[in-house]
Amino acid sequence: xxxxxxxxxxxxxxxxxxxxxxxxxKGTSMVIIGGSGTGKSVLxxxxxxxxxxxxxxxxxxxxxxxxxxxxxxxxxxGMLFQGGALFDSMPVWQNVxxxxxxxxxxxxxxxxxxxxxxxxxxxxxxPDVADLFPSELSGGMQKRVGLARAIAAxxxxxxxxxxxxxLDPIMAGVINDLIREIVTEMGATAMxxxxxxxxxxxxxxxxxxLHDGVIQWTGPVAQMDASGDxxxxxxxxxxxxxxxxxxx
Amino acid sequence: xxxxxxPFALIGRQxxxxxxxxxxFTIFVAQTLSHxxxxxxxxxxxxxxxxxxxxxxxxxxGMTAIFTGGALALQIYDGSSRFSVExxxxxxxxxxxxxxxxxxxxxxxxxxxxxSSIAAEIATMKVTEQIxxxxxxxxxxxxxLVVPRFIAxxxxxxxxxxxxxxxxxxxxxxxxxxxxxxxxATYIRNTVDFLQxxxxxxxxxxxxxxxxxxxxxxxxxxMHSGRGAQGVGxxxxxxxxxxxxxxxxxxxxxxxxxxxT
Numbered sequence: 166x167x168x169x170x171x172x173x174x175x176x177x178x179x180x181x182x183x184x185x186x187x188x189x190x191k192g193t194s195m196v197i198i199g200g201s202g203t204g205k206s207v208l209x210x211x212x213x214x215x216x217x218x219x220x221x222x223x224x225x226x227x228x229x230x231x232x233x234x235x236x237x238x239x240x241x242x243g244m245l246f247q248g249g250a251l252f253d254s255m256p257v258w259q260n261v262x263x264x265x266x267x268x269x270x271x272x273x274x275x276x277x278x279x280x281x282x283x284x285x286x287x288x289x290x291x292p293d294v295a296d297l298f299p300s301e302l303s304g305g306m307q308k309r310v311g312l313a314r315a316i317a318a319x320x321x322x323x324x325x326x327x328x329x330x331x332l333d334p335i336m337a338g339v340i341n342d343l344i345r346e347i348v349t350e351m352g353a354t355a356m357x358x359x360x361x362x363x364x365x366x367x368x369x370x371x372x373x374x375l376h377d378g379v380i381q382w383t384g385p386v387a388q389m390d391a392s393g394d395x396x397x398x399x400x401x402x403x404x405x406x407x408x409x410x411x412x413x
Numbered sequence: 414x415x416x417x418x419x420p421f422a423l424i425g426r427q428x429x430x431x432x433x434x435x436x437x438f439t440i441f442v443a444q445t446l447s448h449x450x451x452x453x454x455x456x457x458x459x460x461x462x463x464x465x466x467x468x469x470x471x472x473x474x475g476m477t478a479i480f481t482g483g484a485l486a487l488q489i490y491d492g493s494s495r496f497s498v499e500x501x502x503x504x505x506x507x508x509x510x511x512x513x514x515x516x517x518x519x520x521x522x523x524x525x526x527x528x529s530s531i532a533a534e535i536a537t538m539k540v541t542e543q544i545x546x547x548x549x550x551x552x553x554x555x556x557x558l559v560v561p562r563f564i565a566x567x568x569x570x571x572x573x574x575x576x577x578x579x580x581x582x583x584x585x586x587x588x589x590x591x592x593x594x595x596x597x598a599t600y601i602r603n604t605v606d607f608l609q610x611x612x613x614x615x616x617x618x619x620x621x622x623x624x625x626x627x628x629x630x631x632x633x634x635x636m637h638s639g640r641g642a643q644g645v646g647x648x649x650x651x652x653x654x655x656x657x658x659x660x661x662x663x664x665x666x667x668x669x670x671x672x673x674t
Contacts, residue, residue: 250546
């Protein structure tokens with residue numbers, strides 16, 4: 166389980182997180198929604214230690230995320246970045262099996278390559294993609310490779326940062342289905358950040374809306390449309406009028 | 414009143430920013446040094462850095478050195494002819510190239526070619542979240558990106574300096590024997606007899622220091638770059654400026670150390 170307890174984070178005078186409290190149950194898929202610049206990515210990155218909160222506690226399975234062996238802690242996670250964040254200098258298979266080629270999870274090169282090809286197949290890419298470089302791939306293919314990398318070491322917890330941003334609706338649908346299938350199949354805990362309501366409905370077990378630095382609403386995805394929360398209603402419907410200011 | 418105080422506020426802000434940068438850089442260097450002594454070590458990244466910094470810099474170093482050696486021979490011949498001591502050309506070319514021009518020019522060429530490329534590469538990795546991705550893949554970016562480049566530069570730039578010294582001396586030799594009428598055998602004998610161990614040692618030590626500065630500046634400004642294309646551009650520019658100035662300052666300090674009596 167991931168637990169955020171009263172997490173605060175500012176960048177200079179800008180207060181981004183102002184007391185976020187949220188629980189994500191083990192084996193469930195939580196989607197965080199909210200406007201641009203509301204701190205969704207900061208929240209996600211604060212679990213991994215990429216951003217350090219000023220106050221508050223983040224617990225993963227009851228243990229403080231900032232304590233203990235950080236490498237062992239990170240080995241439990243997989244992450245799909247918004248732009249893929251693939252390493253340009255290495256071919257696709259080495260990107261996918263990066264974690265398996267070095268560190269505590271190191272495997273022989275041939276085995277790591279086989280695992281990479283299997284994971285590529287799992288995300289719908291053929292083995293011939295393995296030897297291409299990221300710059301030779303389309304945006305959708307890069308996302309799939311990023312997804313393959315996120316699941317390569319079979320992590321317990323997977324983070325998805327805006328997985329469908331910049332993709333056409335069909336490719337976005339493919340990625341959403343893949344995420345849902347993989348999370349269910351692996352039994353992993355998932356935390357996804359998105360603006361895309363189609364993604365929310367496809368991926369989420371539970372939804373949390375971040376607004377003004379706090380969790381404005383959280384609940385099962387099935388209750389989202391009937392929440393009665395004016396902020397959530399405005400966000401779902403995409404109206405310019407409502408409690409959320411259109412110009413922030 | 415505000416108008417009157419604003420220049421002081423500006424100076425104050427810039428001073429604080431400079432001090433903060435010095436603090437960040439000191440921590441960065443200390444972390445790099447501490448990572449050098451602790452596993453894991455990334456051998457493949459180290460070898461790649463050796464090739465990029467050393468082997469691929471050879472053409473530009475060679476061209477710079479040969480033209481500089483040739484020009485130096487012409488200048489010294491012209492200057493020394495005023496005192497009728499033209500025979501000192503081989504000795505002065507040798508000492509000039511080995512003690513000063515070889516290491517400094519190679520250092521500056523490495524700053525232009527390698528520092529800029531390291532800064533741009535790492536800054537782009539930062540902007541595209543590849544640095545964050547490294548962290549999430551249980552790989553310390555400092556250990557993976559900075560340490561191999563730093564060690565490779567310290568080891569390979571002295572070799573570049575050595576090659577530059579030899580090519581520069583050859584440039585002087587070619588001009589002196591081809592254009593100024595020097596006897597080739599005498600030129601070589603004068604060069605070899607005149608150079609001392611300390612001259613060569615200082616050249617190689619300077620190479621190691623300049624290589625370290627060039628790599629560290631590229632890595633530091635890359636890792637601390639701002640967002641977007643402007644951030645990458647700014648990081649690249651600042652890294653080359655800082656490397657060039659620090660190389661020249663280090664050259665003065667090392668020359669004082671080796672040759673002040």
